[in-house]
Amino acid sequence: MKTTVILLLMWVAFLAPLGRAQEVSSNITELTTKNIDFAMDLYRLIASHHDDNIFFSPLCMSTAFTILAMGAQGTTRQQILKGLRLDTLEQDERPELLAELFHELQANITQDGGLQLDQGTAMFVHLQFEVLKAFSAQIQKYFNADSFNVDFSNSKASMATINEYIKHKTGDKVTDMISKIDPLTQLMVVNTIFFQGKWELPFIAKSTTNQRFYVDKYNIVQVPMMFNDNNFYMARDTNLKIRILKLPYLGGAAMLIVLPEKTEDYTSIDDHINAEVFQGWLKQLKKMRMEVNLPRFKMEQSYEMHKILPDLGITDIFTSRANLSQISTVLGLQVSEVLHKAVIEVDETGTTAAATTTVGIVAKSMPFRFIVDRPFFVFIYHEVTNTILFMGRVIDPTKK
Structure with a gap:
């Protein structure tokens, strides 16, 4: 049986x-x-x-x-x-x-x-x-x-x-x-x-443009790159040479984007990620104004x-x-x-709830940019309990 x-x-x-x-x-x-x-x-x-x-x-x-x-x-x-x-x-x-x-x-x-x-x-x-x-x-x-x-x-x-x-x-x-x-x-x-x-801070659909995504040194693909300019939470892990971006959803969940520096291979952090490291990233997140480019995939x-x-x-x-x-x-x-x-x-949409987008008046000089144009890791987690609902890595966003 x-x-x-x-x-x-x-x-x-x-x-x-x-x-x-x-x-x-x-x-x-x-x-x-x-x-x-x-x-x-x-x-x-x-x-x-x-x-x-x-x-x-x-x-x-x-x-x-x-x-x-x-x-x-x-x-x-x-x-x-x-x-x-x-x-x-x-x-x-x-x-x-x-x-x-x-x-x-x-x-x-x-x-x-x-x-x-x-x-x-x-x-x-x-x-x-x-x-x-x-x-x-x-x-x-x-x-x-x-x-x-x-x-x-x-x-x-x-x-x-x-x-x-x-x-x-x-x-x-x-x-x-x-x-x-x-x-x-x-x-x-x-x-x-x-x-x-649904994004708490929706991406601007009309600002999505085709841009380069560097799968590796030898493979470059064109992807629809979404754009947003707002206040987001970000952190750096200098030991692992990565940057972390939090994109919040309505209702108590968030997506965490983990992006290795350009000089680093994405596999270099595989053996170092555990609960202590992940929870440490969440504690280090700081709010700042930035421009975010993320592939639609x-x-x-x-x-x-x-x-x-x-x-x-x-x-x-x-x-x-x-x-x-x-x-x-x-x-x-x-x-x-x-x-x-x-x-x-993953796309630009939330509901037609542009009113939920936070609008701040700030002095705009050279904004910080978080450009996801190379392989990255993604975690979707419940914020209060830090429970990981989904996780993965995106090597080539054009491949389903």
Whole structure:
């Protein structure tokens, strides 16, 4: 018997945030720190396979595998939690603690109601397969999971049902996610995250012009370069020789652009980024007037995570050694594949809300310029908790 887990991260479009002051518990702060370190671990593994664009949702991945950990025991559970960097948070006397923390984190992210972020979990269960009631109740309680019965032996019908669910949960942005289903599949877990952000300070559409983007020393492409002139937050990391720019969204999220200096190769910082470094960047941000040039780009990235996660020590769950006895009493359950798909679309638009743009009267001499005309890193994060929702790197913005 096989269990298939599908993870996907969805779409980012339009762009703009500043959150209200909220109390974040020390446990949530620690969870966020662990999630950032997991995000960097996963990024480095993906980056080690190629030099192309990268985009994924670490929150989507960690949420889905925390759900699997709730259904696992023994070495299988230990490997998952260690791979996610969450093993130090676990308490034997409180086995539901991690689920409670993820539930609290989700509440923190969405409590303002202004952030358009929808994270969903669903179980698709084979007609003759019985999921333990305790497991169903837990993922419903902590992750608000939907549950559906499907006939996996009818691959075409079950595939259509699941793809329609994914399409609906992602605002029609991800279609035909599943291209094949093993008839032996007994359970499929789908985790989706959909984000749509509007810039707090929209770019000026009529100012977008085609400009050069230097992929490397030998490859130059033309990209539609957006323009904005406003008060933004920026920082420098002199050790890593990078500049950091924060572009806020309405509703409490922000995009962080990390741009290596022209003399630096973008791979030179890969081994140095961790939670401490990332959180340090956020603390160093200072507000200043500047001109920003950022490419308009769109990416769609897919990953077979079952081929990547074993390098984080998560191995047994993909083999006959898997212990998923908290999900079902059926013997032989194992995860056959983990699919993750991420889509991002960045353009000038917010809503037609030019009135929200801050206008200041300043003496304009030579403004500071932040020109993103070479490979850069992108992080989309929730400002109050510092939770990374999405991250990646853009090597060539003309390639989807």
